[in-house]
Amino acid sequence: MSEATEQNGKHFPEKQLWGREGFRDDPYIEAESLEVAGDAPAVILPLAAWLGLDDDVRRTSNRRIGVFVAPGESIDPLLDKLDTVPLIALQFPAFNDGRSYSKAEILKGRHGFKGELRAVGDVLVDQVVFMLRAGFDTLEVTNPVALKRLSASDLRDTPGYYQPGRGSAKTAGGFSWRRTPAA
Amino acid sequence: MYRYDEFDHAFVAARVEQFKDQVERRLSGELTEDQFKPLRLMNGVYLQLHAYMLRVAVPYGTLSGRQMRKLGHIARTYDRGYGHFTTRQNIQYNWPALADIPKILDELAEVEMHAMQTSGNCIRNVTADHFSGVAADEVADPRPFAEILRQWSSLHPEFSYLPRKFKIAVTGAEHDRAAIQTHDIGLHLKKNEAGELGFAVYVGGGQGRTPMVAKKIRDFLPAEDLLSYTTAIVRVYNLHGRRDNKYKARIKILVHETGVEELTRQIEAEWQALKESDLKLPQGDIDAIMTYFRPPVLPERPEGWGALAAAKKADAGFAAWVDQNVTPHKNPDYGVVTISLKPIGGIPGDASAEQMELVADIAEKYSQDEIRVSHEQNLVLPHVALADLHAVYELLLADGLATANAGLITDIIACPGLDYCALANARSIPVAQRISERFGAAERQAEIGELKIKISGCINACGHHHVGHIGILGVEKKGEELYQITLGGSADEITTVGEITGRGFSSEEVVDAIEKIVDTYLGLRTSKEENFLAAYRRVGAAPFKEALYGPVSRAA
Structure with missing residues (x-):
């Protein structure tokens, strides 16, 4: 993520972290490696750097070490280590690159990932509901309209969904057609 | 046919509100055209050469008279008095004002219609054989499954930003009138030796600049596995389909570049993990949707046999029309009427507001209140008693809708082309x-x-x-x-x-x-x-x- 934002030459001072209960402080910093992270208590490393850590370091470190995954990177190497990951940040380099939705579904739905699943990158208000339903816990937001709408809890959601899915208090727990058809 | 329940109504109404908000943000300048584009596309709004175009979904091409009358009303009120039926069994309006589109969507919602997923890189309106439920050669009506797919794919959280658009077609007959092998997923509904329903599954068909015929990847998928298997296919595509070049982004290219064997292996592996999930369709769910598509109870009308023969003898034009545009119905007292939208020298697929209203009236009176849109850009009256054919013909003839050319050389499919389209x-x-x-x-x-x-x-x-x-x-x-x-x-x-x-x-x-x-x-x-x-x-x-x-x- 840090890599991507640096490459784009963008600087987002107003970057904020949002979860279902509202905006919250973000304890994590992004770093290329543990060495450059200083003594930050929570760090997000690129996938390769994270996988390069000793299992021991990951398990016994007194800081939280999360991992950043770009859409082109496979999550397969993470799957047997999920109990040692406190946070996975899945990237949306552009809002219309939907690969991270499938990864969220696989991580949360199939593998029961218990840590924080975070959406980073081009997070816009019109996709927030999809992200929550795909299993994201937190969203890293920079877009001004998204910030405004989220502050007002104005998501323009539909009152129910046709698919089962995480992330919605309103989900009745199944497909819409499982209800008795109207007479 | 399928009727909205409270859930569907509330869902569509909320979606109209969402889009109303997005249109307002666009009109006020809060959204740029670039930011607005993916949002309008999710709601069927294209920007063409001269104007916005609105494409309204007609799920699997089935309409009631009331819905058709509303389409005519919209053509007259918000467009230039006509609409254009498309090769995906939808209708598009070529001249709506952007500011009017939320109003049009409100009007559509009144008759259980919408424009969701008629564009954009999502799962598009699912199409089906336009003779579904009436064709004499059909194993089972494919529309209940098209409806299940429609619901499942509507605002799907995982599959709304695919590499490219994704089209699914379903047929229930050996003779394929739904062109399933030209679709991203083609489903052929059939029965196995035990008499159970399932699907032959085809993947990777498509046209465009790289035409490919779909490959059959499964000969019989039990009906209960429809959604888990479809999810597996679309997930593999979402993760691995190309995003670097929009002309290579359809699943047909993934099939071609990965190889059908390897891709099938990936799909099957994904499916194994999904098979027993809550995507599995219990028979009760399938039955519940099937009740919506129960064939109407058709009164016996044996007098039609003699009446038809007599009318054909007396009216050569009628005889030619019956021979060309009426096909056998499951019930021998009835016929399936194709209303040609291809008058000689006319614009293929166009219908005026008056014509739409006429077809609505005829359907209510003579065809069990049912109309179909065919992918060949014609309309179909699925249940007309032979005894009523001459009356229906006379009504159609009066408004230029009785051209006897279904399947003939003048029954031409044509895209809007350079007269409308920015790509042409x-x-x-x-x-x-x-x-x-x-x-x-x-x-x-x-x-x-x-x-x-x-x-x-x-x-x-x-x-x-x-x-x-x-x-x-x-x-x-x-x-x-x-x-x-x-x-x-x-x-x-x-x-x-x-x-x-x-x-x-x-x-x-x-x-x-x-x-x-x-x-x-x-x-x-x-x-x-x-x-x-x-x-x-x-x-x-x-x-x-x-x-x-x-x-x-x-x-x-």
Whole structure:
């Protein structure tokens, strides 16, 4: 993520972290490696750097070490280590690159990932509901309209969904057609 | 047919509110056109050459009279008095004002319709055989499954930002009228030896600049696994489909580049993990949706047999129309009527507000309140008693809707082309009109027999030229519109991509070229029973190329 934002030459001072209960402080910093992270208590490393850590370091470190995954990177190497990951940040380099939705579904739905699943990158208000339903816990937001709408809890959601899915208090727990058809 | 319940109503209403908000943000300037584009596309709004275009979903092409009347009302109130039925069984309006579109969506919601997922890189409106539920050759009605797929795919959280658009078609008969092998996923509903319902699954068909016929990856998928298997396919595609080049982003390219065996392995592996999930369809769920599609109780109307024979004897025009546009219904007292939207010299697929209202009236009175839109851009009245055929014919005739050309050379599919579309290189509609006029005489059409001409104004192939018995593709060469001809394409159960004959023809030459092809066919067919496609498959391209380019030409 840090890599991507640096490459784009963008600087987002107003970057904020949002979860279902509202905006919250973000304890994590992004770093290329543990060495450059200083003594930050929570760090997000690129996938390769994270996988390069000793299992021991990951398990016994007194800081939280999360991992950043770009859409082109496979999550397969993470799957047997999920109990040692406190946070996975899945990237949306552009809002219309939907690969991270499938990864969220696989991580949360199939593998029961218990840590924080975070959406980073081009997070816009019109996709927030999809992200929550795909299993994201937190969203890293920079877009001004998204910030405004989220502050007002104005998501323009539909009152129910046709698919089962995480992330919605309103989900009745199944497909819409499982209800008795109207007479 | 399917009726909205409270859930559907609330869902669509909320979606209209969402889009209303987005349109307001666009009109106020809060959203740029770039930011607005993906949002409007999710709601069927395109920006064309001259105006916005709104494409309204007609799920699997089934409409009630009330819905059709509303479509006519919208054409009159918000457009220029007509609408255009498309090859995906939808309708599009070419001239709505952006500010009116939320109002149009409100009006559509009143009759249980919407414009969701008629565009954008999502799962599009699911199409089905336009004779579903009535065709004499059908194993089972595929529409309940199309409806299940429609619901499942609506605002799907995982699959709303796919690499590219994604089209699913379902047929329930061996003879494929839904062109399933030209779709991203094609489903052929059938029964196994135990009499259970399931699907043959095809993946990776498509047209565009790289036409490909879908590959069968499963011969029998039990019906209960429909959603888990579809999810597996779309998930593998979402993760691995190309996003670097929009012309290589469809699943057909992934199938081609990965290889069908390897891709099938990936899909099956994904499916194993999903098979027993809550995507599994219990029989009770399937039955609940099927009750919506229960065939209507049709009264016995045996008097129609004699009445029909008498009316045909007395009225040659009626007789020709019955022979060409009425096909057998499961119930022998009834027929399935194709209403041609291809009047001689007209614009394929266009219908006026008055015509839509007339069809709505006829459907309510004579066809169990049901209408279908065919992917061949015609309308269908699925349940007309033979005894009522003459009355229906007279009504249609009065408003120019009784052209007796279903399946004939003037029943042309054409995309909107350069007259409307921002992508087009050449005009399609005027070429269709001139061909229609050239071959318009009833005797001549009947003599030529079944012949499907399909015209696209650019390589995106919205007019399905690749699968036309005769396909015409408009290209632009040095500032001039040029038309390339393909022969031998077909989109039925034996789907083939047509072969290019050689150099293209100018707008002036192209109709003559088609005539040469037709005359060549008439000269070499073994009998009237050997239709154009069969003759082409027997003799190959050579005689046609010779007729077009002369014996010495090495055009290829």
